[in-house]
Amino acid sequence: MAKIKVGFGFDVHQLKQDHPFVLGGVKLEHTSGAYGHSDADVMLHAICDALLGAANLRDIGYHFSNKDDRWKGISSLILLQHVVALLAEKNWKIGNIDAMVCLEAPKINPHIPAMQANIAEAAGIDVEDISIKATTNEQLGFIGREEGVVAYAVCLIARAS
Known part of the structure; x- marks a missing residue:
């Protein structure tokens, strides 16, 4: 049986006017x-974390510190x-990626x-x-007030043959 792993990623960012x-x-x-x-x-950050987690390579902040000007x-x-x-x-290849974004606006479809x-x-x-989906937060919480955006991602990786 080929070695496979699943990873999960999450990210959140504040929304700022005219940004x-x-x-x-x-x-x-x-x-x-x-x-x-x-x-x-936010979606790519969640995807990166899902991939890194599946491969047991820590997280996005470890590899791309927000203190590093690069x-x-x-x-x-x-x-x-x-x-x-x-x-x-590490001899891993991506099988698939499934991402979900939670925001009130704009519509991403x-x-x-x-x-x-x-x-x-x-x-x-x-x-x-690659699957991408979106949902609203039914106007609840910081997402509903359009103060932030959240993304989740899962992925499957497998040993390259």
């Missing part, structure tokens, strides 16, 4: 955007490429194909192996 909103490597038109040290792409304002697609390289060094294409290219996997 760019990048999600899945796509810049979304909105009045506010996720704020953070890098481009604050990562200031960087595209999270580049962070994902680094994570995929770390997995390859029209952007999902572009997000899948960005992730597929950065991760070196097929678009068909």
Whole structure:
């Protein structure tokens, strides 16, 4: 039996007025955007954590500290490429990625194909192996008040043959 592992990732970012909103490597038109040290792409951060966790390689903060200016304002697609390289060094390949974003606005459904294409290219996997979903928080809590955005991700990795 081939060795397989499952990973889980979570991330949250504050939303700030008149700040760019990048999600899945796509810049979304909105009045506010996720704020953070890098481009604050909450979905890609959750995906990176899921992959790192599955491979037992710690977490995104360990590899890309928000105290390190090398990562200031960087595209999270580049962070994902680094994570995929770390997995390859340990002889892991990605089976699939399933991500969920929780936000009130903007609607991301029209952007999902572009997000899948960005992730597929950065991760070196097929678009068909990437699932992206979104939900609202039914106007409850900090997500409902549009003060923040949350993302969850799970992934499957397998030993490369």
